[in-house]
Amino acid sequence: MAQNQASSSSNSNDWKTALNLPKKDLRPQTEDVTNTKGIEFEEMYLRRELLMGIFEAGFERPSPIQEEAIPVALARRDILARAKNGTGKTAAFVIPTLQQVDVSKPKIQGVLLVPTRELALQTSQVCKILGKHMGVQVMVTTGGTTLKDDIMRLSEVVHLLVGTPGRILDLAGKGVADLSECNVFVMDEADKLLSPEFSPVMEQLLEYLPSNRQVMLFSATFPIIVKDFKDKHMKNPHEINLMEELTLRGVTQYYAYVEERQKVHCLNTLFSKLQINQSIIFCNSTNRVELLARKVTELGYSCFFSHAKMLQAHRNRVFHDFRNGVCRNLVCSDLLTRGIDIQAVNVVINFDFPKNSETYLHRIGRSGRFGHLGLAINLVTYEDRFNLFRVEQELGTEIQPIPQTIDKSLYVAPPGADEPGPTRKQQKQGQQGQQTPQSRGQTPAQRAGQPAQLTRQQPTFQQQQILNGYQQQQQQQQQTPVTR
Numbered sequence: 001m002a003q004n005q006a007s008s009s010s011n012s013n014d015w016k017t018a019l020n021l022p023k024k025d026l027r028p029q030t031e032d033v034t035n036t037k038g039i040e041f042e043e044m045y046l047r048r049e050l051l052m053g054i055f056e057a058g059f060e061r062p063s064p065i066q067e068e069a070i071p072v073a074l075a076r077r078d079i080l081a082r083a084k085n086g087t088g089k090t091a092a093f094v095i096p097t098l099q100q101v102d103v104s105k106p107k108i109q110g111v112l113l114v115p116t117r118e119l120a121l122q123t124s125q126v127c128k129i130l131g132k133h134m135g136v137q138v139m140v141t142t143g144g145t146t147l148k149d150d151i152m153r154l155s156e157v158v159h160l161l162v163g164t165p166g167r168i169l170d171l172a173g174k175g176v177a178d179l180s181e182c183n184v185f186v187m188d189e190a191d192k193l194l195s196p197e198f199s200p201v202m203e204q205l206l207e208y209l210p211s212n213r214q215v216m217l218f219s220a221t222f223p224i225i226v227k228d229f230k231d232k233h234m235k236n237p238h239e240i241n242l243m244e245e246l247t248l249r250g251v252t253q254y255y256a257y258v259e260e261r262q263k264v265h266c267l268n269t270l271f272s273k274l275q276i277n278q279s280i281i282f283c284n285s286t287n288r289v290e291l292l293a294r295k296v297t298e299l300g301y302s303c304f305f306s307h308a309k310m311l312q313a314h315r316n317r318v319f320h321d322f323r324n325g326v327c328r329n330l331v332c333s334d335l336l337t338r339g340i341d342i343q344a345v346n347v348v349i350n351f352d353f354p355k356n357s358e359t360y361l362h363r364i365g366r367s368g369r370f371g372h373l374g375l376a377i378n379l380v381t382y383e384d385r386f387n388l389f390r391v392e393q394e395l396g397t398e399i400q401p402i403p404q405t406i407d408k409s410l411y412v413a414p415p416g417a418d419e420p421g422p423t424r425k426q427q428k429q430g431q432q433g434q435q436t437p438q439s440r441g442q443t444p445a446q447r448a449g450q451p452a453q454l455t456r457q458q459p460t461f462q463q464q465q466i467l468n469g470y471q472q473q474q475q476q477q478q479q480t481p482v483t484r
C-alpha cells in the first residue's frame with residue numbers, strides 16, 4: 001500500500017508531467033470556493049492513482065468543503081456536512097470513498113445514494129472520472145431500468161454502487177447486491193432522502209450494511225428532520241456547516257412582477273434580451289412543463305423538457321443532450337432541482353415561483369456552479385407575493401425587481417475567460433449567447449457547426465413530438481392552461 005501513497009513517492013514527479021490535464025477554466029470565481037485554508041490534494045495522503053484522476057478532472061486544489069470533509073472522512077468518522085450549491089460536495093464524498101476501496105476485493109465497498117435517476121447518472125460519472133486510474137468498478141442503478149440488466153451486472157465485480165434508494169433496496173432484498181462488506185454509506189441531498197417519501201427505504205437499506213459502516217450525509221439544506229436520523233444511525237458525527245450565509249455570491253437574483261397570462265410574453269422578452277449560454281426554466285407541475293415547452297417552441301426558440309412522468313429513456317436522452325449543449329434551454333419540473341451540475345448554465349428562470357425556500361435555493365443553485373457567475377429570474381404573480389417574502393426572509397437574501405437592462409458582467413464570463421460547453425464553440429465562431437430572431441431556432445452547439453446561411457430551425461426530437469401534437473398533450477392543455 002505504501003508505494004501507492006503519493007506522500008511516500010520519494011522518486012520523481014514524472015507521473016505529474018504525464019497527466020492529461022484539461023484546459024484551465026479562467027472564469028472568475030467567488031469566495032464560496034476560493035476561501036480555503038490552502039490545503040493541497042497532495043497533502044491528503046491519497047493514492048497516486050486517485051490523485052491522477054483528480055488532477056485530470058481539472059481540480060487543482062480542494063474547495064472549502066473538500067478541505068473540511070476529506071481528511072475527516074478518511075479517518076472513517078461519520079459526517080454531516082452542509083455546504084453551498086455547486087461548491088464540490090460530490091468530490092468531497094467521492095474522493096474519500098474511492099480512497100477506501102480495495103480494488104483487489106470483488107465486493108461492494110461503498111453505496112452512494114441520491115434522490116433522482118439523473119443525479120445517479122451524474123454522480124456515477126464523477127466516480128468513474130476521479131477513479132479512472134484506479135481500476136475501480138462503478139455501477140449505477142436506478143428505477144426505470146430493467147432489473148434483469150442490473151442482476152446480470154452484479155454477477156460481475158462491483159466496488160461502488162451509485163443509485164436511487166428503491167432500486168438498491170430491491171437488489172439488496174433479493175440478495176443480488178451483497179452489502180455485507182459495504183463500509184461506506186453516503187447520502188447526497190440527504191434531507192431529500194430523509195423526507196417521508198424516501199425515509200422508510202433508507203431505514204430498511206441500512207439493515208443490510210455492517211454495523212461498523214461509515215455514514216456520511218451531504219446537502220446544502222438540512223431541515224430538522226435530519227436530527228432523528230442522526231441520533232438513530234450516526235455515531236458521534238463530525239458536523240460541518242459552511243453556510244453562515246445561504247445563497248451563492250455569484251448568483252444575482254431578480255423578480256419580475258407579472259400576471260399569469262403575461263408570463264410567456266415575459267419569457268419571450270427575457271430570451272431576446274439576455275445573454276443566455278444555457279438556461280433552465282422551472283415550472284411547478286409536469287403539465288405546465290409540457291405546455292410551456294410547447295409555447296417556447298411556438299415562439300421559435302429551441303428547448304428540451306423533462307419531468308418525472310416521462311419515459312426514463314427520454315429523460316436520459318434529454319439530460320445527456322442538454323449537458324452536451326445540444327439545446328440552449330431546458331424546461332423542467334423539480335426533478336432537476338437538486339444536484340444537477342451543468343457548468344454552462346448561466347441563467348435559471350423560475351417560470352413558476354417555488355413553494356418553499358429549500359426548493360428555491362437548490363433551483364437557483366443550478367447556475368453559478370463552482371463559484372462562477374449566474375442569474376436567477378423569478379416570474380412572480382400576486383399569489384406568489386407572500387412566498388417571495390418568505391423566501392427572502394428564510395434565506396436572508398434580497399431578490400430585487402428586475403431592472404430595465406441587466407448588466408452582462410453579472411452573469412456572463414468576461415472575454416478571454418472560457419465558458420464551458422456551447423459558448424466555447426460559439427466564441428470560436430464569433431457568436432454570442434443572445435437568442436436573436438435569426439438564431440433562436442438553433443441550438444448553440446448546432447449553430448456553431450452550421451454554415452452561416454442555414455437559419456431554419458431543426459426541431460428537437462421532443463419538439464417534433466409537440467408539433468405532431470399527441471393526444472395526452474391536448475388533454476393536459478385543457479386542464480392547466482399556461483396562459484389563462
Ligand SMILES: Nc1ncnc2c1ncn2[C@@H]1O[C@H](COP(=O)(O)OP(=O)(O)OP(=O)(O)O)[C@@H](O)[C@H]1O
Pocket residue numbers: 058059060061062063066083084085086087088089090091219220338339340341343365369370
Ligand atoms: N476542487 C475542485 N476544483 C475545481 N472544480 C471543482 C472542484 N470540486 C468540484 N468542482 C466542480 O464544481 C462543480 C460543482 O460540484 P458539485 O456538483 O459537487 O457541487 P455540489 O456542492 O454537490 O452542488 P449541489 O448542492 O448543487 O449538489 C462540478 O462541475 C465539479 O466538477
Ligand SMILES: [Mg+2]
Pocket residue numbers: 089090188339
Ligand atoms: Mg451535489
